[in-house]
Amino acid sequence: MAVKINQQREARPVTPGFMKANVFRGPGKFGLEEKPVPRAGPTDAVVKVRLTTICGTDLHIVRGEYEVRPGLTIGHEAVGVIHELGSGVTGYEVGQRVLVGAITPCGQCEPCLGGSTSQCQGPLGGWRLGNTIDGVQAEYALIPYAQANLAVIPDGISDEQVLLLADIASTGFAAVENGGVRLGDAVAVFAQGPIGLCATLGAKLRGASQIIVVDEDPHRLNVARSLGATSVLLPEADVVREMRELTGGRGVDVAIEALGIQATFENALRVLRPGGTLSSVGVYSGHLQVPIDAFGAGLGDIKIVTTLCPGGKERMRRLMRLVETNRIDLTPLFSHRFTLDEIDQAYELFGSRRDDVIKVAIRVSE
Amino acid sequence: MAVKINQQREARPVTPGFMKANVFRGPGKFGLEEKPVPRAGPTDAVVKVRLTTICGTDLHIVRGEYEVRPGLTIGHEAVGVIHELGSGVTGYEVGQRVLVGAITPCGQCEPCLGGSTSQCQGPLGGWRLGNTIDGVQAEYALIPYAQANLAVIPDGISDEQVLLLADIASTGFAAVENGGVRLGDAVAVFAQGPIGLCATLGAKLRGASQIIVVDEDPHRLNVARSLGATSVLLPEADVVREMRELTGGRGVDVAIEALGIQATFENALRVLRPGGTLSSVGVYSGHLQVPIDAFGAGLGDIKIVTTLCPGGKERMRRLMRLVETNRIDLTPLFSHRFTLDEIDQAYELFGSRRDDVIKVAIRVSE
């Protein structure tokens, strides 16, 4: 990635009533700017951001591969402190530390009430922060439908312990849940980026037996092992054949696609047992082909399930309980740490995939 | 279809111990031949066939589009009378009238015990009759794993009332069940061949509200209306736009693909609401393309479910209860009737789709 950075390098104070925000200006152009601190409308909250991170999707945005309007603040994963509460938001107090979900559903539209919080008010509509409204790579962020989207963080839990539950861990886990992984199932996970790694962890959490993962990066394969992978493969391998062998010829029950390209999608289909499920959380940028043989000509009882991160504070509450009870520790995924003022370096590193980077923690305030 | 027929035209008696059977000889070559009456092994039954029919898959077979071994008796849908019972088959009596499923699972292998009866002992393995062993377009047929696959037909129910439960009605209904159709859902069904028509009926049976169907044949659209379709469309129409309009812009909850071609598969994806399900029962003969937009780039919470006819006598028993209680009447789908000796004409008509043919009933014995 050769992004052109247009931002202040030193940490100078901002104008009163203003804040620093990482703003998208056009393909390859983004950086810190001053913006007014947002004010909460009746159903909003304004959160003083403590910790944020960069998502693969943010890379797509700054590269111009996923279109957002110039001027938008980027970022959709945040731990913060409640700075202002809208008049209609109840049960919270200014000063509480909260986790904010990447998906911020209203909870009151037809898709939400029907259980599709990610598709709130329309296709992909639940993803607002850093997509259709200003995001959270900033000192302050306005959180819409705050009543539904602020999950209070228990004392004794650090920001880093929960931040990834806002998106990638929840997504990776949902790949496993929606794939219907059962006790003792064999699961394949294609790609071990942050979401794939969380899918690996999720497969372990849900009681999979074999968890066979593929990635080209040996470091990520090592991390995968520590999270629960029982076998690791390089993509150079004849992955389909090896997975068949590892499963005694049977194939896997659930194959998770966490990359978003034809090759892995196709392999994920090919390693399934009859009646198996391909659970996809990759973001695809081109048409996909379903090979007729891998699909059993439509007669293989195959299922393909796609999942966008589920939204709402209840799921975050539930997942945070896994942190509290020491069932999961996501902090090893933070390979590097930056301050907001260093966000250009954070993007550069995260985009480069150098230095065994997995996720970068961006400290905005203490 | 220009199949070469090689068969006896008049109904002359067969050699003692022998029977007439409709045998595949090679692409375009099939017809009635004499074969020995089969004998039941310990877990088999031999059924004296009363009524059978021709499936679209049988057309693929005789045309050489789906490969089976030459010499095989074709056909997988039968009502018959128990002629001989294997020593290990209990709870039945010779002379009982039974429905035999197209899928004849063993019930005892890992896929069966895991609930995938269609994938018994391996991919598509549950489909034996007329595929890997001699089928039922014959005077007698050997039924494997008879204990699991003979559903006794209650008195007062005719052969024609239940025959289609052996395959196409069960498949069409399963498209609806596996698609997860809920009360009040909007459902689209692409193609109104026999399976598509049964999917239409199934959508009504499960409580769909709008059932929007597409077919090029006006007669089939009329039949569809009588089975529950609330709107019918010709494929010339801008089907996607019309379905969007009919659903107030929302899209359908479940789209059923019952043809097996790219165009309908793609349209089925395009008419889904976010979070909807494409339920596929078509048999595809080429690679499928998933258009990136119709797939929400993988973020639309879309599900694609494929279904082969579920097997086993319990499902047939349950579906026959719908006949007994007058919830369904499948007999109008039999547009034409033949005897076994006329099976060449039956194939010719069914293959031609002339004369408003939907399904042909082939009477083998009374």
Next chain:
Amino acid sequence: MAVKINQQREARPVTPGFMKANVFRGPGKFGLEEKPVPRAGPTDAVVKVRLTTICGTDLHIVRGEYEVRPGLTIGHEAVGVIHELGSGVTGYEVGQRVLVGAITPCGQCEPCLGGSTSQCQGPLGGWRLGNTIDGVQAEYALIPYAQANLAVIPDGISDEQVLLLADIASTGFAAVENGGVRLGDAVAVFAQGPIGLCATLGAKLRGASQIIVVDEDPHRLNVARSLGATSVLLPEADVVREMRELTGGRGVDVAIEALGIQATFENALRVLRPGGTLSSVGVYSGHLQVPIDAFGAGLGDIKIVTTLCPGGKERMRRLMRLVETNRIDLTPLFSHRFTLDEIDQAYELFGSRRDDVIKVAIRVSE
């Protein structure tokens, strides 16, 4: 029921800014009073009621068997016209005709986001109207969380066609849905009051085969037949034995309890096949006993599921589609019609179960 009525008998105009409302004053004491027309807070709507009805629960309230605070307006089922919209309610217009659910979830608390809209903010918390806040047996009613709870009624559909979807039809259908009724299942429904009748209809809608119902009232049994019951039984019969016989000894797949007493609960357990489900929508007033034998000593793979009416506009939208597509007609359940000024007579009749009363429609405005 010997309720003491304390209300104005003639329809005289109310004081400006005031309205008539049916108010609970204490056990046996209720009737029309003047109350101020409510004003909408930011997230509320005020609805000018057009049609309401009386629920069995309302009888419990006026009799003092279910406790609410004196001074409360009773009633939780309404069709109305939007009279005033809170500042935060969007996408609606004053004057639109809407169906209001008995359960008015916020959509934004943990139970709601977890899918338990009826248990919004706490046990039974979704039931507010006529329980914890003023209800809808009044000229105007304040609807909380209006964004989530107003379902616009399509033109061409009458008030009476949809009113029962606010509670009893939705509840009766949910008994079937949560009971997991499959195509061809045998279903028993105990009691054919309004909810039981809707469960009967729901069982038909979801594709049950046998629907065996029990009630002591021959008229209700006749109505049950018209809605889909295939067998009707009087409770004097040996119901368990008869149901076993009707199902060939097998028992029913799902038994629905829609009365709320020990005898029917117990019978519902006894008629289940092994692995069957008792789906309960009765409101019980005493401890229940689970007979050890009917429960298979805990080894029968029996499920007991209880259901409170699901809340939110999406479900109402979906169910209204069944009216629009002529899949259901609930108007025959309205056996009697009254005006709001005659509500005392309506209660008296509904409570007496005289004159083949099933549900009473109470016209409040046109």
Next chain:
Amino acid sequence: MAVKINQQREARPVTPGFMKANVFRGPGKFGLEEKPVPRAGPTDAVVKVRLTTICGTDLHIVRGEYEVRPGLTIGHEAVGVIHELGSGVTGYEVGQRVLVGAITPCGQCEPCLGGSTSQCQGPLGGWRLGNTIDGVQAEYALIPYAQANLAVIPDGISDEQVLLLADIASTGFAAVENGGVRLGDAVAVFAQGPIGLCATLGAKLRGASQIIVVDEDPHRLNVARSLGATSVLLPEADVVREMRELTGGRGVDVAIEALGIQATFENALRVLRPGGTLSSVGVYSGHLQVPIDAFGAGLGDIKIVTTLCPGGKERMRRLMRLVETNRIDLTPLFSHRFTLDEIDQAYELFGSRRDDVIKVAIRVSE
């Protein structure tokens, strides 16, 4: 327990063609006897038993609390070696080491094909071994429907590692699976006998966060902690209040009853959140009372699910994969070891609950 033992104390050789078997003679009367080695019918296998154990149900049997016919060999959990295969059993070889399930479904009857393997051919019908046919506390055992019920044990896995998957681990896990435990759920388990302990392990395997268990035995509570319990309570405590406190007032999502008495059943109901599930695997010996308050008067969206051990080799295969991949280690549950000749002592110890006994391993052959 004061069982009268009637058995040979020293290990003397049996008559050729005969074997030792632990036979029930009447309440309090059982012990080793000589019986002929069974011969396999066409669908059977005879297994030379290597390792067996005693189940709580076996105690009920020898005490006369659960009725079986005198003369029956007791026991339903076994690892053995295939000694003889029926003519109709394929894909196995004499000499293979196999796990035999406590439940031995036929796979071919209506309940089995409908997914209720435990209710094979009728209520509780899947439980044959040591209940309706001779069991496995013997040197040899006949296994019915062998095709469906022999799970080959991979090399490198010991008998003790898999034996408990035949019943108690599978049952305990099923309590969690059928209870619908989700990632991060709070789970309560009442009683930490062998099944309760396995439910605790199962809750951990499926990704519960809090796992709060109750037992009167401090040793079992310690074992529970090692298997995943996050909080342990003595029944003397005000268990309901403590669980409410531990869950921040919310209650648990799933409460597992693994004892079979009124007090724990009732507490399990009382600790549920609205909409929660009581998953019962206890065997009850008296009528149960459902307190009206704990049941939300039927309006709490509460579910009660009961589970008998699921049957069939596929589940055993799947669960054995958890052993192979080191996800579970059940061997610590074997607190004591005996030989078949010492089975009287094994019963005495297991029945007494002395010496921190949990499960006893009974070695029959090497």
